[in-house]
Amino acid sequence: MKLRLFLILCLGIFANMTVAQTRWFDDKNLTYTGVYYYPEHWDESQWERDFKRMHDLGFEFTHFAEFAWAQLEPEEGKYDFGWLDRAVQLADKYGLKVVMCTSTATPPVWLSRKYSEILIKKEDGTVLDHGARQHASFASPVYRELAYRMIEQLARRYGNDKRIVGWQLDNEPGVQFDYNKAAEEGFRAFLKEKYKDISALNKAWGTAFWSQVYTSFDEITLPKTAQMFMNHHQILDYRRFAARQTTEFLDGQCELIKKYARNQWVTTNYIPNYEEGHIGGSHKLDFVSYTRYMVYGDNEGIGRRGYRVGNPLRIAWANDFFRPVSGTYGVMELQPGQVNWGGINPQPFPGAVRLWLWSVFAGGSDFVCTYRFRQPLYGTEQYHYGIVGTDGTTVTPGGHEYEQFIKEIKKLRNYAREREVKPDCYLARKTAILFNHENSWSISRQKQNRTWSTLGHIDKYYRTLKSFGAPVDFITENADFSEYPVMIVPAYQMADKQLVDRWTEYVKNGGNLVVTCRTAQKDRYGRLPETRFGAMIDELTGNELEFYDLLLPHDPGYVSFAGKTYRWNTWGEILKPGKESEVWAVYEKEFYEGKPAVTFRKLGKGTVTYVGVDSKDGALERDILKKLYTQLGIDTMNLPYGVTMEYRNGFGIVLNYGEKTYQFALPDGAEVLIGDVEIPTAGVLVFKIK
Ligand code: GAL
Numbered sequence: 280m281k282l283r284l285f286l287i288l289c290l291g292i293f294a295n296m297t298v299a300q301t302r303w304f305d306d307k308n309l310t311y312t313g314v315y316y317y318p319e320h321w322d323e324s325q326w327e328r329d330f331k332r333m334h335d336l337g338f339e340f341t342h343f344a345e346f347a348w349a350q351l352e353p354e355e356g357k358y359d360f361g362w363l364d365r366a367v368q369l370a371d372k373y374g375l376k377v378v379m380c381t382s383t384a385t386p387p388v389w390l391s392r393k394y395s396e397i398l399i400k401k402e403d404g405t406v407l408d409h410g411a412r413q414h415a416s417f418a419s420p421v422y423r424e425l426a427y428r429m430i431e432q433l434a435r436r437y438g439n440d441k442r443i444v445g446w447q448l449d450n451e452p453g454v455q456f457d458y459n460k461a462a463e464e465g466f467r468a469f470l471k472e473k474y475k476d477i478s479a480l481n482k483a484w485g486t487a488f489w490s491q492v493y494t495s496f497d498e499i500t501l502p503k504t505a506q507m508f509m510n511h512h513q514i515l516d517y518r519r520f521a522a523r524q525t526t527e528f529l530d531g532q533c534e535l536i537k538k539y540a541r542n543q544w545v546t547t548n549y550i551p552n553y554e555e556g557h558i559g560g561s562h563k564l565d566f567v568s569y570t571r572y573m574v575y576g577d578n579e580g581i582g583r584r585g586y587r588v589g590n591p592l593r594i595a596w597a598n599d600f601f602r603p604v605s606g607t608y609g610v611m612e613l614q615p616g617q618v619n620w621g622g623i624n625p626q627p628f629p630g631a632v633r634l635w636l637w638s639v640f641a642g643g644s645d646f647v648c649t650y651r652f653r654q655p656l657y658g659t660e661q662y663h664y665g666i667v668g669t670d671g672t673t674v675t676p677g678g679h680e681y682e683q684f685i686k687e688i689k690k691l692r693n694y695a696r697e698r699e700v701k702p703d704c705y706l707a708r709k710t711a712i713l714f715n716h717e718n719s720w721s722i723s724r725q726k727q728n729r730t731w732s733t734l735g736h737i738d739k740y741y742r743t744l745k746s747f748g749a750p751v752d753f754i755t756e757n758a759d760f761s762e763y764p765v766m767i768v769p770a771y772q773m774a775d776k777q778l779v780d781r782w783t784e785y786v787k788n789g790g791n792l793v794v795t796c797r798t799a800q801k802d803r804y805g806r807l808p809e810t811r812f813g814a815m816i817d818e819l820t821g822n823e824l825e826f827y828d829l830l831l832p833h834d835p836g837y838v839s840f841a842g843k844t845y846r847w848n849t850w851g852e853i854l855k856p857g858k859e860s861e862v863w864a865v866y867e868k869e870f871y872e873g874k875p876a877v878t879f880r881k882l883g884k885g886t887v888t889y890v891g892v893d894s895k896d897g898a899l900e901r902d903i904l905k906k907l908y909t910q911l912g913i914d915t916m917n918l919p920y921g922v923t924m925e926y927r928n929g930f931g932i933v934l935n936y937g938e939k940t941y942q943f944a945l946p947d948g949a950e951v952l953i954g955d956v957e958i959p960t961a962g963v964l965v966f967k968i969k
Contacts, residue, residue: 303445303544303565304607304645306698309928312636312685313340313378313648314666315612318366319350320655325671326369332667333652334373336678337685341370342611342648345380345450346412348429349387355425358432367442376444378611378648379437381532383426384450385412390425397422400458402505411659417455417528418462426528430535438539445544447611448532451570452547454521454555458501462524467496469520483804484512511724512805518556518720526560533563548611551597554734556716559604559755566605569597570612570650573635575621581921582938587628588961591921591936592738592745594635598642599741600714603752610639612650616664616677624662630961632680634934637963640688641925641932643698649681687953687965694952694967696929701750702946702968704914705926708749711763712741715755718772721805722797728829731849731893736795737769739897743904748916748924760785764913767793770893774799774815783819787883791911793904794820795890796827796852813852820889821857821880827891828853828869838876838892838899840864841906845899847876852891854878863903864892877903886911922958926968933964 304311314333318326333341344351344363352358367377391398391409397419399407407414415422437443455462474480477493486492491510493499502513533545544565549558551569558567573589580588601608613635617624639647654665654675666678674682719733744751752763756778760766766785771794779799786792799815802808808815813824830836830848838845840863854875856862864877876892877899888907894900908915918924921937931949935941935958943956948969958964 302607306928307692307695309688309692309695310640310644311339311376311646312337312681312688313342313376313646314338314681315342315345315648315651316366316370316653317345317347317651318343318362319347321653321671323362323365326366327372329652329671330370330373330375332672333375336666336674336682337689338375338681339685340376340378340444340646340648341652342378342447343367343370343380344382344433345447346382346385348382348385348390351382351433352387352429355389355393356428358429360432360436367437367440371442377442378445378447379433379443380447381426381430381433381449381536383415383430383448383532384452386415386422386425390422391415394421394425396459396461397425398459399455400460400462402456402458402501402503404458412450416457416459416461417452417524418457418459418465420461423528423531427531427535430532431538434536434539438536438543439541441542443543445546445565446536446540447568448529448545448547448564450548451550452525452529452557453550453552454518454525454557456504456521457524462521463501465524466501466517466520467499469523470499470516471496473516483806484510484516485806486510511721514724515717515720515805519717522556522560525557529561530563533561537563546609546611549601551600553600553714553753554716554719556720558601564605566607566609567601568609568611569601571597571610571635571639572612572614572618574614574625574627574631575618576623576625581936584628585936585938587625588631588936589627589635591923591934592742594638595642595745595923595925596738596741598639598644599751600753602643603754603758607643607645609644609646609648611648613639613647614677615649615651615666615681616675617662618664619660619662627677628961629676630680630959632677633684634936634961634963636681636684637932637965638923638934641923641927641934643925643927649677691930691952691965694929698928700929700968701926705748705750707764707913708744708747708908708915709752709763709765710744710749711752711754711758711760711766712737712744713756713766713768713771714753715771715773717803718770721772721801722770728849730832733770736849736893739894739900740767740769740793740795740904742897742920743901745923746901746916746918746920747904747908748918750925756781760790761788763790764911765791765793765908767795768798769795770797771799772797773801773803773805775803776815779815779819782816783882786819786885786887789884791886791888791907792819793888793890793907796850796893817857819882820878820887821860821882822875822878822889822891823855823857824891825853825855825871825874827851828871835895836869837867838864838894839867840877840899840902843902845902846895847892847899848895849893851876851893854889854891863888863906864899866892879907929968931964931966931968933958933966935960935962
């Protein structure tokens with residue numbers, strides 16, 4: 280009897296596990312490639328020709344109804360799905376699956392006129408209007424209600440339709456810094472829920488300072504961030520509230536769809552604006568996706584025409600940020616050619632579109648989709664390239680690069696292994712970067728050095744890790760730290776005892792922690808704890824922080840490490856090492872010459888490296904990490920900036936964003952499947968591992 284009960288329990292757990300681990304995509308197909316189509320923009324007589332062409336180019340799915348609310352609900356409560364039904368049917372005829380969208384980024388005019396309270400109000404008082412897009416306030420209960428009504432109709436109609444594989448909510452939903460009345464009321468409700476009592480809020484926001492004290496929640500307004508010296512504790516809460524409006528609205532949409540959806544995934548297409556704080560916050564989504572544009576003017580690439588190829592780590596960073604949120608990700612929009620919205624919109628370098636496609640794949644994505652099939656003939660995006668040009672039939676250079684990529688993926692499918700088949704030496708380098716957008720919000724209001732950049736600081740570590748050929752995950756505090764041999768905690772300004780205890784436990788159990796300057800100097804409200812400055816992590820790092828210094832950019836200071844000198848100016852902490860600290864780097868040519876900037880210690884089974892300074896060009900960070908990984912016996916590569924390498928499904932993928940041809944040394948027993956070991960600019964090498 281007992282045994283039977285035990286078996287039933289085990290089976291029950293197993294059943295739950297399989298549900299939780301259901302994957303939407305299969306390893307053997309590697310990735311799917313799709314393309315946006317707006318049937319409502321084109322004469323219906325052309326749809327079939329267009330779907331056939333998509334199919335002939337190899338596309339496997341298309342993407343509908345993204346901005347079509349006016350066509351779906353032409354009058355309040357009157358729906359028209361006939362056109363969409365016909366488009367779905369024709370796409371299916373040509374073997375194209377459909378990603379359905381919720382259209383909430385473009386409310387119809389009847390809505391904006393009848394319910395004008397839904398319009399976003401900017402901080403300067405401007406009220407947005409019909410005629411563009413994204414003018415409706417997520418904080419408006421009326422808007423949410425109307426959106427949910429339309430979504431429910433859509434979900435009821437297409438939720439049980441096998442031709443629809445998944446859903447995209449809204450379009451690039453960002454955090455709205457909205458000063459609409461509903462947002463203000465929502466903010467007060469949020470604060471009441473959080474603090475209960477106004478005195479708790481006064482304490483958290485430090486309102487004794489400058490006579491800012493409140494006597495009731497009703498006196499609180501949305502903070503005017505443009506006003507000089509506005510209370511930054513208040514701004515911190517406002518940003519939390521604003522991010523929550525977006526995450527709740529998406530969760531609400533997702534729940535509705537899930538009521539009807541059978542075996543369809545739900546996601547949205549975020550812009551990778553890591554600092555806004557909404558990505559990963561909508562817990563109901565099955566996974567997160569992103570949109571990426573690589574060439575739009577003066578953005579950094581390598582060399583004279585590097586802007587045609589794009590920033591070598593722009594896609595890599597997004598991959599490593601999105602994948603850990605739920606274990607997989609897709610890219611919903613990838614640039615097909617010239618865009619129309621940059622300051623200057625150059626042609627991409629021949630091969631660059633394919634390079635980006637492979638960059639997305641390298642990070643472990645399950646699909647990639649391009650915006651858009653046809654170049655628009657009217658409207659805001661007339662100069663935006665598509666897979667075909669203005670005549671609707673001529674395939675653009677980017678279109679041909681998609682075609683090539685799709686063919687190459689189909690070839691690779693013959694060799695595909697499980698997703699996690701990756702070499703041991705690669706896995707041994709796995710590193711986490713702990714990230715919380717709130718640190719960057721908090722620092723941005725009190726930088727102390729205008730040349731400081733939080734993301735720039737993190738990038739110095741990230742760039743180094745990618746040159747090591749290390750797999751990197753950006754993780755949050757919810758993650759299991761113990762999965763990572765090394766974890767970097769960069770400029771993590773806001774912390775508490777629980778978090779510091781978790782870092783300590785990670786180290787004591789064998790983890791190797793790299794903590795950098797500005798970490799754990801404030802509490803979660805952004806206040807300084809009533810201790811010696813920076814003392815929250817003294818026991819962990821083994822140091823005390825004597826003071827910090829900030830220098831002018833045109834006259835930087837010096838740090839020496841292992842016989843080399845490095846420059847810095849944005850932030851430098853002068854450390855007092857404890858007995859167990861090994862001093863790795865010291866300041867030079869200042870009144871605190873010889874005092875430590877970087878220390879290292881052993882603690883339990885692990886180590887703590889404390890980097891109290893932010894170097895000018897990242898060279899110090901690179902050499903520190905190099906020494907640490909060598910000491911830990913972790914083998915690293917030495918890829919030049921511009922070349923990245925990742926593994927998935929038993930394949931190695933090497934990408935060259937550099938100016939020069941790169942000669943890759945193939946690992947023993949590897950077999951080249953695509954490209955060559957001599958990788959030209961915008962070239963790709965894919966090999967099969969043993
Ligand atoms: C994206 C947006 C698309 C389209 C595209 C043009 O940011 O999500 O709808 O406007 O830009 O490049």
